[in-house]
Amino acid sequence: MTTPPAHIEIDGVPAAEPGLLATLMSGYGHFTAMQVRDGRVKGLGLHLERLDRSTRELFGRGLDGDRVRALAVGALEKAGRRDASLRVYAYPDVRVAVTVAEPAPDGPGAPQRLTTAEYWRPAPHIKHLGGFGQNYHREAAARAGFDEALLTSPYGEIAEGAITNIAFWDGTSVVWPSAPCLEGITMALLEPRLGSVRRPVTLADLPGFRAAFVTNSRTIAPVTAIDETAFAVDEDLMERVYAAYASVEGEALRPGA
Incomplete structure (x- = not known):
């Protein structure tokens, strides 16, 4: 690993742990993002599996789930929260950072309009850091x-x-594109509960679909347009999707809770 610089400042203030901050600034690592409600997380086991799998691929050793849970519980306690948006980051030497923020709003997400961009993420199966390309296109x-x-x-x-x-x-059928992508935890929870299929989907196929929706750790929302192709909000479909997600029981971050 590269020797960290001897001095780092943030907003003019010397950092207390330059070695740690140098690691965080490296841009090499991965993370998972989850919503915590009353100390519980939907798909917690999938989050822990994702962290361990990606840590093994990037750093050659695993990330123990009990360690992650203890760090997450500790961060929530220090923040005084049982509901939160929580992220767990893994960096070289398997250093782990946890962030706690305001929880995302519960309930259906607002309808979304999408525009296309020619870009596929590198190593899309990893929720990795340094996502300049996707951020660039999202900001545009x-x-x-x-x-x-x-x-x-x-x-x-x-x-x-x-x-x-x-x-x-x-x-x-609910159809998920089969192209390489990050298989999000919300997607992984919904896919078997909706009787979904995966197959190639192209822009030319869009007029043949009746509806679309997007998912991530913060929302499930209908899509009303992709570029010039408009979609109606299928209320029956969305009720089915929301009900499927609501049926998933949260897992306690604190073992035995």
Whole structure:
């Protein structure tokens, strides 16, 4: 590992632990994001599995789930929260950072308009740091008046949103694009509960779908447009999606709770 600089300042104030801050600033690592409600997390086991798997791939050793849980519980206690948006980051030497922020609003997300961008994330199966490309396209989408960027290949195959997964409704099945993407925890929880299928989806296929929705750790929201293609909000579909997610029991962060 590169020797950390001897002195680091943040906003003109010397950092207390330059070595740790140098690690955090390296841009090499991964994370998972979760919503905590009353000390419980939907799909906690999947979050812990994701952290361990990606840590092994990036750093050659695992990340113990009990360690993650203890750090998360400690951070929540120090923040005085049982409801929160919580992120766990893993860095070189398997250093772990936890952030605690305001919880995302509960309930259905606001309808979203998407615009397409020719970009696929590198190593998309990892929720990695340094996502300049996806952030660039997401910010460009926002400046153009859209809610999210939809990432596609140069040939129009759809993969995922910049920070979301996307699913389509053909009137019979919920269809998730099969292109390489980050399989989000919300997607992983919904997929088996909706009787979903995966198959290639291209921009040319869009007029054949009746509806679409996006998911991530903060929201599940209907899509009303992708570029010039408009979608109606299928209320029956969305009620089914929300009910499927609501049926998932949260897992306690604190063992035995």
